[in-house]
Amino acid sequence: MTDPGDLPIPEPPEDGRRERALLARKWAYLLGGIGYVPLVHASFEAELTALLDALCAEVYESGQEHSPGSTGSLEAAGARLAELNCASGQAITVTMGVLGKGLLTLPEFQPAEEFAERVVGVLGALAASVVVAAQNATLAQQESLKLSMLKAVRDAKYELRTAQARFDEVATSSASGILVTDLDGTLVTVNAAAGVMLGHAPDELTGRDLFELVHPDYKLVLREDYRALLTGEVERIKQSQRLLHRDGEPVSVSLTASLLRGAGDEPSHFVTVVEDGTELSLLQNELSRQALHDVLTGLPNRQCFGTRMENLLGGADPELGVTLLRLELDSFAVVRNGLGERAAEQLLIAVAKQLKSVMAKEKALLSRFDGAEFAVLVENGPDTPDPVRLVHELRQALTEPTYVDGHGLALSVSIGVVNRPAQDSEAADLLRESHQALRRAKANGHGQWELFHPEQNRLDRETDALAAIMPGAFEHGDVEARYRPLVRLADGAVHGVEVQLSWDPPGVGPLSDQHCRRLAETTGLMLPLGEWLLGTGCRQVGWWRQRLDRDLRMLISLSPHQAADTDLLTRLVGVLEETRFPAERLLVELPMLALAADLGETRDNLGALADLGVRPVISVRGLGDGALALVADLPVHGVRLDCGLLDGIAPDSPVAGLLRDLPELAHRTGADVIVDGLTTADQARFWLAAGAELAVGDHYGGPCRPDELAGVFGDRGQEEPPA
Missing domain, CATH: 1.10.490 (Globin-like)
Known part of the structure; x- marks a missing residue:
C-alpha cells in the first residue's frame, strides 16, 4: 500500500x-x-x-x-x-x-x-x-474465515477441540454476522454480530430455520440458491438480501454462503456470513442524490427532471393537465464575463430561490438545466393561474435586483410555455416543444415569451427540416444561382445584374432568395454558400461582359453573418483573383441593421471593401432606421431603398414627400440610389422623378436562369458559357 x-x-x-x-x-x-x-x-x-x-x-x-x-x-x-x-x-x-x-x-x-x-x-x-x-x-475477512472453517472441519477428527476454539474466537470477534446451518437450513451456530443485526440473542436463533429469517419475497429464491450450492452447481452464493428483524422490519445485508465439508469430503454444513448494508445503502443513496441534482442550486438536474416529469404526467388531472415553462436568463454571459464566475453563480442561486418563492403556492417541480436555463412543471389545479399570469409573476420576481459584491444584478428572462398538452404526451415531446417555444421567444428579442402552438410548431419544424437538409442539397447542386436585371431608370438600359439564391425542394416549391438566406443562416451554411454564389455570379457576369462587350455591374447582398465575418475580405479577394472579375464593377450590399448594431467586423469590412475598389451599398428598409445618417460617415457607393415604402401612400401625402427627399439626401453624401421591388411603371416614374438612378424588380424581370435572361441582352447572350 x-x-x-x-x-x-x-x-x-x-x-x-x-x-x-x-x-x-x-x-x-x-x-x-x-x-x-x-x-x-x-x-x-x-x-x-x-x-x-x-x-x-x-x-x-x-x-x-x-x-x-x-x-x-x-x-x-x-x-x-x-x-x-x-x-x-x-x-x-x-x-x-x-x-x-x-x-x-x-x-x-x-x-x-x-x-x-x-x-x-x-x-x-x-x-x-x-x-x-x-x-x-x-471480503478478505470472509475468505479467510471460510478457509479457517474448512480447515477446522477437515481436521476435526484430530483437533476437534482446537478447531472449535478457533472457530469460536473468530465468530465472537467478527463484526460480520455468522450463521452455521445444517444441510436442511437449521441454525446450529449464530454469533453475537448476527444476533445484533436481527434483534435476537444468539441462543434464541439456534435451532430455528434460516429461511424463516428471510423476507418472504426472497425466501423461495434463496432456497433454490442453497440447493444449487449443495449440488455443486455454484461454488459460493454472494448477493444482496433482505432478512427480517425481530420487529418485522426488513434488514438489508450483503450475504455470502459457502458449503462446509466433513470426513470424506462430504457436505456437512452451510456457513453464511452477512454484512449490514444499511450504512452502505445510505451512502450510495446520497451519492445518487448528488448525481441527480445541480450542485450549485440544489435543484433537480435535467436527467432527474425528465424522469420525474414522466411520473407526474401520468398522475396529472385529466382536465386541468400541466403547464411547462422553459426559462433562460438573457445576456447571462455579460454578467459572467464582466463580473466573474462567482457573481454569475450567485445570480443563478438567487434566481433559483426566486423561482421557489414564486412557485411555493403551486404544486410545481423546478429544475436547472445547462447554463442559465431553468424549467418549471406545474400540476394545474382549480386555482392555478393561467400562463399569462404565471409568466407575469415570474418576470416580476426575476427583475428584482440581486446584490452581489455591492452590484445590483437583474436580467430579463425569455420564456417558452407549453400549456395543457394532450394527456398522452411524453416528457421528451414536451421538453422539445418548450424548447421550440423558448427559441421563438428569444428570436423576438430579450424579455419575450411565447406560448407553444401546434400549428406554429409544425411550420417551425418544417423550416428546421429544410435548414437541416439544405447543406446536402447544396452539395448535390440543387441550390442554384438566379439573376435579375439591374436597370437604369433614366433610359431603361440594363446596367448590370443582381445574383440571388434559388432552391426548389421536392414537395415544397421554389424558395426565394431571402428564404434561402434565412435557412442558410440557421445552420451556418451562409458563409460557404455566399462564397460559392459570389464566384458563380462573377464567372457568369464576366462571360456576359466578354461576349456582349458591355460594362455590366454585378450586385450581391450579404447576410448579417457574412457582413460580420472576419474572413470576408479574404474570401472576396480569393474569388476576384480566381475569376479575374474587376473589383470596381462589383456592388456589395451590407444590411443596415448589422452596421447600426456594429456587429462583429461589419464596419471594418465595409471600409476594407471600399479600399479594395468594391462599391459598398447599404440597404434601407424603412424611414426611421437611420441608414442615411450612416452614409455620411462611411465610404458608401450606393443606398438601396425598398419600393414597398410607397405601398398605400397617396402621391400628394406628406410621407410621399419624405420619400421624394430620400434620393437627394443620399446624393449629398455621394451615394447613388437603387430602388428594389419595382412592379409598375408608375413606381418607376415616381422614383425617376425623385432622382433615383437604378432599379430592380418584377417590372424589369424577376430572378431567372442565365439562358432566360439572354433576351434582355440581345441575341449574342443566348449562348451558354462553356463549362
Whole structure:
C-alpha cells in the first residue's frame, strides 16, 4: 500500500499551517471518540495530519489544467482510514462533516466558492475509497474465515477441540454476522454480530430455520440458491438480501454462503456470513442524490427532471393537465464575463430561490438545466393561474435586483410555455416543444415569451427540416444561382445584374432568395454558400461582359453573418483573383441593421471593401432606421431603398414627400440610389422623378436562369458559357 505521507504535497501558505494542524486535531479527536483506534492518540493525530496534507494536495491537483487528479492517492488514503478502524458509517459521516466544512475555511482554499466543487469531488472520492477498502477488508475477512472453517472441519477428527476454539474466537470477534446451518437450513451456530443485526440473542436463533429469517419475497429464491450450492452447481452464493428483524422490519445485508465439508469430503454444513448494508445503502443513496441534482442550486438536474416529469404526467388531472415553462436568463454571459464566475453563480442561486418563492403556492417541480436555463412543471389545479399570469409573476420576481459584491444584478428572462398538452404526451415531446417555444421567444428579442402552438410548431419544424437538409442539397447542386436585371431608370438600359439564391425542394416549391438566406443562416451554411454564389455570379457576369462587350455591374447582398465575418475580405479577394472579375464593377450590399448594431467586423469590412475598389451599398428598409445618417460617415457607393415604402401612400401625402427627399439626401453624401421591388411603371416614374438612378424588380424581370435572361441582352447572350 502507498503511504499517503509519501505523496507529493504542496506546501500550504504560511498562515495555513496552524489551521491545518487544528483541523487535523479536531478530526482525530472526533474519530477517536467513535471506536477503537489501534494507535496512541499522538500517533493517530500524526497519521491524520499526513492524510489531510494528501487530501489538500488532491484538491490542488484536481484544479490543474490537463490533470484529472491522482485516484491512487485517494485509494491509499481510504485504505489507511479503513486500517485505522475509521470506515464505519458514523466515522465516514464525521469525516465528511469535519472536512467538508474545514477544508473550505483553510486560507489556501479561499475564496471558498472557487474550491467548493473540487473539495466535494475529492471528499466524494475519499468516501468511495473508504467504502471500497472496507468492503475489500470484509471480503478478505470472509475468505479467510471460510478457509479457517474448512480447515477446522477437515481436521476435526484430530483437533476437534482446537478447531472449535478457533472457530469460536473468530465468530465472537467478527463484526460480520455468522450463521452455521445444517444441510436442511437449521441454525446450529449464530454469533453475537448476527444476533445484533436481527434483534435476537444468539441462543434464541439456534435451532430455528434460516429461511424463516428471510423476507418472504426472497425466501423461495434463496432456497433454490442453497440447493444449487449443495449440488455443486455454484461454488459460493454472494448477493444482496433482505432478512427480517425481530420487529418485522426488513434488514438489508450483503450475504455470502459457502458449503462446509466433513470426513470424506462430504457436505456437512452451510456457513453464511452477512454484512449490514444499511450504512452502505445510505451512502450510495446520497451519492445518487448528488448525481441527480445541480450542485450549485440544489435543484433537480435535467436527467432527474425528465424522469420525474414522466411520473407526474401520468398522475396529472385529466382536465386541468400541466403547464411547462422553459426559462433562460438573457445576456447571462455579460454578467459572467464582466463580473466573474462567482457573481454569475450567485445570480443563478438567487434566481433559483426566486423561482421557489414564486412557485411555493403551486404544486410545481423546478429544475436547472445547462447554463442559465431553468424549467418549471406545474400540476394545474382549480386555482392555478393561467400562463399569462404565471409568466407575469415570474418576470416580476426575476427583475428584482440581486446584490452581489455591492452590484445590483437583474436580467430579463425569455420564456417558452407549453400549456395543457394532450394527456398522452411524453416528457421528451414536451421538453422539445418548450424548447421550440423558448427559441421563438428569444428570436423576438430579450424579455419575450411565447406560448407553444401546434400549428406554429409544425411550420417551425418544417423550416428546421429544410435548414437541416439544405447543406446536402447544396452539395448535390440543387441550390442554384438566379439573376435579375439591374436597370437604369433614366433610359431603361440594363446596367448590370443582381445574383440571388434559388432552391426548389421536392414537395415544397421554389424558395426565394431571402428564404434561402434565412435557412442558410440557421445552420451556418451562409458563409460557404455566399462564397460559392459570389464566384458563380462573377464567372457568369464576366462571360456576359466578354461576349456582349458591355460594362455590366454585378450586385450581391450579404447576410448579417457574412457582413460580420472576419474572413470576408479574404474570401472576396480569393474569388476576384480566381475569376479575374474587376473589383470596381462589383456592388456589395451590407444590411443596415448589422452596421447600426456594429456587429462583429461589419464596419471594418465595409471600409476594407471600399479600399479594395468594391462599391459598398447599404440597404434601407424603412424611414426611421437611420441608414442615411450612416452614409455620411462611411465610404458608401450606393443606398438601396425598398419600393414597398410607397405601398398605400397617396402621391400628394406628406410621407410621399419624405420619400421624394430620400434620393437627394443620399446624393449629398455621394451615394447613388437603387430602388428594389419595382412592379409598375408608375413606381418607376415616381422614383425617376425623385432622382433615383437604378432599379430592380418584377417590372424589369424577376430572378431567372442565365439562358432566360439572354433576351434582355440581345441575341449574342443566348449562348451558354462553356463549362
